[in-house]
Amino acid sequence: MDTAACGSTARTAGARPAVVLGGVGFSYGSARPVLDDVNLTVPPGRFVSIVGPSGCGKSSLLHLIAGLAAPTTGTVELLGRPVNAQRHEIGYVFQQDVLLPWRTLEQNVALGPQLAGTRRAARLREAREWLARVGLAGFEDSYPHQVSGGMRRRAAIAQTWITGPDVLLMDEPFSAVDVQMRTLLGNALLGLWGESGQTVVFVTHDLEEAVSLSDEVIVLSSGPASTVVGRFPVLLERPRDLLDIRTRPAFREVCDRVWQTLRDEVAATYGEARR
Numbered sequence: 001m002d003t004a005a006c007g008s009t010a011r012t013a014g015a016r017p018a019v020v021l022g023g024v025g026f027s028y029g030s031a032r033p034v035l036d037d038v039n040l041t042v043p044p045g046r047f048v049s050i051v052g053p054s055g056c057g058k059s060s061l062l063h064l065i066a067g068l069a070a071p072t073t074g075t076v077e078l079l080g081r082p083v084n085a086q087r088h089e090i091g092y093v094f095q096q097d098v099l100l101p102w103r104t105l106e107q108n109v110a111l112g113p114q115l116a117g118t119r120r121a122a123r124l125r126e127a128r129e130w131l132a133r134v135g136l137a138g139f140e141d142s143y144p145h146q147v148s149g150g151m152r153r154r155a156a157i158a159q160t161w162i163t164g165p166d167v168l169l170m171d172e173p174f175s176a177v178d179v180q181m182r183t184l185l186g187n188a189l190l191g192l193w194g195e196s197g198q199t200v201v202f203v204t205h206d207l208e209e210a211v212s213l214s215d216e217v218i219v220l221s222s223g224p225a226s227t228v229v230g231r232f233p234v235l236l237e238r239p240r241d242l243l244d245i246r247t248r249p250a251f252r253e254v255c256d257r258v259w260q261t262l263r264d265e266v267a268a269t270y271g272e273a274r275r
């Protein structure tokens, strides 16, 4: 089964690419370029992960897709238009907790609808539904400091997803939780994604996490002037259960193929001789 088709709904049928980067270069001021000639097309409904050595520019790339930074050269398009024009179509899940400590989980998740002008009763009902979807029913009235890191991550995902973004950008969203919780959060994420048809661009340091979640893994080269050095389709069937997938030979095979490319970039970053 070609997993690329999974997660698709009417939202994606015949639609334009979700993200197109054309010849993108980027630098912070006059510093050496972080990215150079990055070309990348993400079809709608895809789950794509970006991996690469530390400091190669993964987060910078997400910033460009979000319109939080402008490319030095080239173009960034979101759903067929220049990215600056429609930031509301993007959701961004950061590595750090961004829940407001003085609001309950329910109030945190309801924040997006509140800012969009949704009436109180409706937004709280919606927030409760989203909390239930991410396994947090019963914790509506808890404050962020009263729940675990994994639960805060779930709430953060619900907080972002409730606004219905077409493109969800996730920057190492599970890096602060333990490996078992990462697996459970990954399963929860795939469940939401499978229902939604949204496009996900996911940055991670963890190659196995990238392969287990994605339709495609993109490898960025060692910096400076990073570019795309590998694109690896992941044709593992869906739905996937991340508790089981890591032992499958087909999974290991994809991980090995991606690692062949990533390994050289990691070695270059840390100054080792290339094979």
Ligand SMILES: Nc1ncnc2c1ncn2[C@@H]1O[C@H](COP(=O)(O)OP(=O)(O)OP(=O)(O)O)[C@@H](O)[C@H]1O
Residues within 6 Å of the ligand: 028, 031, 034, 052, 053, 054, 055, 056, 057, 058, 059, 060, 061, 223
């Ligand atoms: N605001 C900034 N100003 C100047 N340089 C920056 C800024 N943010 C990041 N950089 C530099 O740009 C390069 C790419 O950083 P970026 O955070 O995009 O990489 P990354 O691949 O996400 O890193 P990591 O894997 O360590 O999270 C790094 O050399 C970093 O030091």
